[in-house]
Amino acid sequence: MLQRLAFILLAGMLGLAALLVLGIGFDRLSKVRQLDRLPITQLNALNDGIYATSGRVASDAGSLTAPYSQDSVVFVRYLLEEEYTNSKGERKVRTLDSGSSATDFSLVDGTGRAVVSLGLQISQVDWQIRQTHRQQNGSRIYTEHSLRAGDLVEILAHFDRSRQRFELPDRVAGLNAIVSHSSLKIEGGKSLLIAGLWISCATGLLAVGLAALLVGLGIHRYWVFVLVMTLGLMAVLWTIGLVQLKKDWQIAADLYGRRSAAVAAAPANPAALADLYAYYLMIERSASQWPDSLLFRMAAPYSFRVPTLPQDAQNRVRNRLAEVQSSRFAEQNWVLFVVAACWLLTGLLIHFALRAIRFKRLVEFIPTSKTTGLAYGISELFGMIEVDDRYPPLLSSVNQQKCVAYQYRIEEKRGSGKKARWVTLDEGGASTVFWLKDALGRVAVNPAGAKLIFPEKKVSHEGKIRRTESWLPPFRSIYCLGMAGIADAEASRLSLQNSADFGMLITTQTEQEVVRGQGALGFLLTGLALATSLLAGTVWLAGAGSLTPLDLLQVSLLVPLTLALITSILHYNGLVFLKNRVDKTRADIATLLQRRHDLWPQLLVTVQTFLAHEQDLQTALRAVRDGQTGASGQPQNIAGQLAHERQVMARLEAYPTLKGNELVQTFVAQMTRNEDELALIRTGYNNAVELYNNQIEQLPDLILAKSFGFSAAPMWQG
Structure with missing residues (x-):
């Protein structure tokens, strides 16, 4: 009972964690989508609001001196490390000093100039700056990432038109300020991949949580598991996905409304109007798939009004945006590796899940026999171990306990501290034929080669020697599943034994405990397999730059497809087993x-x-x-x-x-x-x-x- 309550508690914790992680993932996805909708704005088109723009760095207000290279910079992130040898003789690296500093600078493009004000909290800015200095002097390593005058950068920040400057630490709609040597789309691709990882991890937690809940409730029917897993995962993904999608479009409407109002309030500026039209086109492009298209059409008359622009100006904007790509992760080889590893792991998990569930179904298939009604072939018995003069008990090697089977291991502790390890000096075991008695009679059982679940175990220490021994004593009630074959001594009798094509099981658990245990193992492994398959699909889409809400809903279809595949394999293998x-x-x-x-x-x-x-x-x-x-x-x-x-x-x-x-x-x-x-x-x-x-x-x-x-x-x- 306590074990079932523990599984239910675990299911609740995993469910709450899944909802929390899913919220984080969808929040990151929304930020990437907002970034993708922002066009690169020229400096002469800026008004109040969040903008993505690019230009070259100019150091009007002076510069800083980098601590290691002594270069003149406007931003530097430095790191001092030291190589050393630990107690195991391994070469390690530790950090001695690190930090960052920056000063205000200007951004210049072909249309104008704008000041970039850092404020006091430069740690709130996402600095994606390339490494400009690395030097090793003896055991010490000096590294710098710096931004210098003349560097070409792209930034995402809030622009204050009254002060004619970007305020980097300011946040609007949850978007952090970004300063990057590379394209903002590349940075968006990284965030998109991270969002995909968060979402897939959440679905994995939810899948394992649902499996744990079924185990806790004592449900071991596989069709119930398939039904609950399919409906549960798809319902959660679709429900939370649609809620987060609605929130995402509310943020998009708010940002567009602010920029539209700022353009309308400012003096007439054709560049600003063209930029607003580009913003509208980018939003329209993001609504090309359902359900985005539905939400966009519903909000467009009120929140996304098309700015008035001459046709030739519209064509110029459209031509400029035609070459703009969505956020995409740059390291595609890494994506392929992760996807391949996930599918490989999925295959292994499905293999072991099928083994567990197939064994569970076999136990359910085979009726428990009485010793007097034992039939040739795979059979299961429940009874008590008996020994006599014909089949006497053994004495265990270490503890001299009477038993019908035992195994032991003798180890020695060598080394000390972190280098200490246990080395096996001797190990082995033995088993003997015994009687299995029930209310109607008894039958011989040969445990050689069987999988034994030992009920007794003792670990003893003597100096640096550790002795571990497990044994199966007589007069214990056991459950046996094995091959009922012709007894060697008597052709008219059967004995329970191991066979080459079917492994024998001997345990002190009851049949129901075996069924529940194998069912629980199969459910949890299937849940993990679903998690890794969803991870593979999500990472693939995120790496390709197409992790839209519709894509996520389509990825959720992997749940019923994977379960249908597992179910088909399970039933096919079951028929093959019965036919064989x-x-x-x-x-x-x-x-x-x-x-x-x-x-x-x-x-x-x-x-x-x-x-x-x-x-x-x-x-x-x-x-x-x-x-x-x-x-x-x-x-x-x-x-x-x-x-x-x-x-x-x-x-x-x-x-x-x-x-x-x-x-x-x-x-x-x-x-x-x-x-x-x-x-x-x-x-x-x-x-x-x-x-x-x-x-x-x-x-x-x-x-x-x-x-x-x-x-x-x-x-x-x-």
């Missing part, structure tokens, strides 16, 4: 029949020696030898063939001379063992066929069965 189980049992039947058939020629030779005059008996034996058809293992042929063989064997009983022959006695003993084995395998085969035939008649397996040619298998009658 039928085929394997049929192959075991064919092997037994072939072994049985190989005995008849030897018997014919014996009869020809002792009863040469009994031509009828020899003819019957030859018919069995030459007419054998059961080696194919087809159930429809087996019943008649076995009946005919039994008739021939009954005729042998009429000849005392043959009954006393050693070869005939061996033959009869082997045939009896063979009959016992066939009787056991027959039940297992029919159980496998019934489970397989029922499954291919149920949805959605029926669709897959028709599509991939899974046909019903015949039962073994008679």
Whole structure:
């Protein structure tokens, strides 16, 4: 109960974190969209408001001296580092000093000049300035990023027309001031990628949170998981996405309204009017997709009025904007690497999720048997471990505990401090056959090669030696899932054992605990797989510069598509497993029949020696030898063939001379063992066929069965 409450609490925390991170991501996305809508404005077209502009730096008010290069600059960010060797002998770098300083400067283009006022809080400005100095002197490294007179820059800042200057620390609509040596579109591309990472991380948290919620509620049905995950993720993404989109267009309307009012209030300025028209066109371009187009059309008559401009002036503005690209991340190789890594990780997570869910479905498929009703093939039992003189217990190697299986590891601590590590000196384990007893009887279990969940564990320390041992004691209730095969000693009995194509599980958990545990693991891994697939899609779009709200809504479609793929693979693999189980049992039947058939020629030779005059008996034996058809293992042929063989064997009983022959006695003993084995395998085969035939008649397996040619298998009658 406490574990389920912990999962529910975890789901709540992940959900709250997802909403918080999603808000941060959409806020960053909105800022990038506002930046993309701003045209590069000439200095003679400036009015009150937020502007993106470009020009060359001029140092009218004097300059600073860079601390390391001694160059004259208007801005410098410096860093002093030192290389050193740590206690592990590794070369590291530490920071000794860092800081930045700046002074007011002017921005000049072909149309005018404007002062850039820094104020007192230069740390609030996003300085994207290239490195201009790096020097290593001994173990010390001196680095500077500086802005100098004559440098070409692009800036995003608030312009005060009354003072004819940019006020860098001022923020409007949440936009920080930017001064960049590179294009603002490149800086926008970085922010766009970061926004995509935030949003995809939020959806990942939400996916894992929903999976944890289902685990906490005790829900382990995969179809419920698919339904909740699809509806939950898409509902949250679409709802929050549309809310944030509406907020984004409100900000755009506010910024455009402010600039439009400033242009109208200022003296007539054709350059300012042309810039306002460029701003309108950029906003219109950002509304090319739904639902942006719908919100733009609704707000356009009131918030986005087209400025009056002569047709030739409109054409010039359109031609200038035709070459303007949206924000795009410059390092495309990095984007490709992240996307490829995400899809690879998604594939691995889906693989392990499918393993967990397939095992869970297998446990649900296979009914719990009683020891007296055990059938050949994959079976599950629940009972208590018993030992006796035939199958005595072991003594564990380290703690001398009575058990039926144990494993141990002996380690030594070497080194000290951060260099200390545990080195394995010896490890191993052992297991022995034991009885599994339930209310009706008992059956032998061979744990060799099985996956054992040990209920007991002890760790002891002696000086620098650590001994760890786990064991499975007798008289514990356990759940076993394994292969019920022919016992080596008795052909008429089955024992539970490991097999090459199916791993055996032995645990002290109940069947329901195993189902819930595997379901929880599968759900959480699927949630992580959804997170990484959404991350891949979002990073790809952000890197391409096309992370629009519609793109995000389309990315959300990866959720049902991924879940549909996982579900299809899961059900297909389930059908393959059930069909292979039928085929394997049929192959075991064919092997037994072939072994049985190989005995008849030897018997014919014996009869020809002792009863040469009994031509009828020899003819019957030859018919069995030459007419054998059961080696194919087809159930429809087996019943008649076995009946005919039994008739021939009954005729042998009429000849005392043959009954006393050693070869005939061996033959009869082997045939009896063979009959016992066939009787056991027959039940297992029919159980496998019934489970397989029922499954291919149920949805959605029926669709897959028709599509991939899974046909019903015949039962073994008679």
